[in-house]
Amino acid sequence: MKNLYLTSVGIIFLCILIWLQAEPDLLNNSTLMQWRSPLIQITGIISTLLLTLVMILALRLPQIERLTAGLDKSYRLHKWLGIYAVVFGAIHWLLAIVPKQLVRYGVMERGAKPNLTIDPDSFYATIHSLRGGAESLGEWTLYLFIALILIALFAPIKYQRFKFIHKLMAITFLFIAYHSLVLLKHAYWDDIITPIVIGTVVIGVFSALFSLFGLIGKRQQYQGTVTSIQYDEQNKTTLIDIDAPKWPGHTSGQFAFLTLAGEEPHPFTITAAGGSKGNTQRNRTSVQFLVKALGDFTSTIHQRLEIGKKVTVEGPYGHFNFNDNKPQIWVAGGIGCAAFKARLAELKQLDRPEPILFYYCTENPSPQLIRDLESATYGTNVEFHVVDNRLHDFLTIGDIKRHNGDILHSSVWFCGPTTFSTAIQQQLRDEHFDMQHFHTELFDFR
Known part of the structure; x- marks a missing residue:
């Protein structure tokens, strides 16, 4: 920036x-x-x-x-x-x-x-x-x-x-x-x-x-059909699968705007890996969102949607692409795990020797979501940690250093609440970390 x-x-x-x-x-x-x-x-x-x-x-x-x-x-x-x-x-x-x-x-x-x-x-x-x-x-x-x-x-x-x-x-x-x-x-x-x-x-x-004339984003809009809806009562999240036949494909870490009939578009991270444009792999036209209940719309989205319902997906957007050759540290706050979930699926197809530390921080841990994330790390060089904020203080750079003493030669990838991001960034600066290697998405569009 x-x-x-x-x-x-x-x-x-x-x-x-x-x-x-x-x-x-x-x-x-x-x-x-x-x-x-x-x-x-x-x-x-x-x-x-x-x-x-x-x-x-x-x-x-x-x-x-x-x-x-x-x-x-x-x-x-x-x-x-x-x-x-x-x-x-x-x-x-x-x-x-x-x-x-x-x-x-x-x-x-x-x-x-x-x-x-x-x-x-x-x-x-x-x-x-x-x-x-x-x-x-x-x-x-x-x-x-x-x-x-x-x-x-x-x-x-x-x-x-x-x-x-x-x-x-x-x-x-x-x-x-x-x-x-x-x-x-x-x-x-x-x-x-x-x-x-x-x-x-x-x-x-x-x-x-x-x-x-309402032309903003028109060329990036694709019609899709809801194929699956899974609501997690304990974690208050909704996993939505959409089939969009003309979807150009996406990479992990990208997001898209989802629009339901009669509603305004909302941005959500795409949680499933997808092929790049021109790729013919089967899941290229599939777009998956993991939506956390944080407001009126997201709290009731599982009730508003049904299998076969038509929706509009606009995107993909974003450059949260994990593109470096450094040992990486991932920090997910709550629903921020969505970006990393997609990357875990990609890692199994890539030859990446550099180790990755993955911290999932949550106040409402869902056993099913944790099992899904943990199983997604199998066959990868990812060390997965769950930080239950009901039992422990918020994750700090000191905690990370205890697992990885060489933090200055790593890159940090963060997705989560703004206050959490601000705290992590300040602690990194105190460690004289090169902030060019700190990556985050800025989902506050106002």
Whole structure:
């Protein structure tokens, strides 16, 4: 994730460097009013650039997922870029409004207006006449966008309203795009920053329309039929098998969105190994989910489903692929064991000499699930441990070191609750562990 943020910062700095070419006299400015105009421009450009990146990241495109090493990381970056876009938008607004008010109350002197001669027959004359409306539209759109961001981040709303809010965000981006193009400084028209801004806005508009027309994820959606449902009363989990004839295949550690008729899509880890695209093995079209009862939907999914029911599966997504040549340490918290269950099935077909330590941590141990995981380790180089949190404290890195003293030369693969992940990561940092070898999925998409 760190590399993704550094790349985003690099894109912003590159944009600023290009913009500076259009402001050769910037450092000669001596008053706030002289600095105000260029700063309004660059904060607006950066905000629009960030919003375009936000729109692109929301499209669930396979190419973008590969660049970000997983859809979960795409959405985390999407979230934070959206927040920073609003921050720059707010600074842009403050630069536009506050100096005007200071001049109005006599605190500051109005700066000299540039002597701009406009050819009445030029295209810019038409654009210039729209500036007043574009300014007002941008101001009110910013208010709306901030409100939508706050609701999306903090309000306890269901997916349908969450989805509606994001549709509104796409609409507000169209207004922001109009505001950005109309109010782009005329002095920039002969510089490279102008086609860059126009190109950015056009890409953002296409991304917004892609979202508004409901095309996100459409190419990754496959119709399937429920073939098996097994509910574990003790562990409150439901094992679901789905046959999706056109499913392209998946690898262990990936996840998919499952949609029932009349319900919103929910992401679940795929728990059974499956063939890669182009593979003809029998189970390639089979998709299996192990669903833990954690909310209204997951608690009743075994009652809503029945054999032969049609569902939609969208995916596969994720890059939790166990792809390294190090001794591995697996830590599963509760239903996080699903990703490792699929990998255990793959290991029997692979020649992997490196040892693996597998810790399954649970407050509701199911004898059947434990037997299934334990039997799946037979014939592999996996050492399996169950941590019953009713009897023992939560697993720590100290516990792991007692089994594997050479933790610094291992990779750690984690799937479980966020608080558990945070604790494990902090303990690893205390051990001076190279966090590039810590791998996890970020299932919090809000």
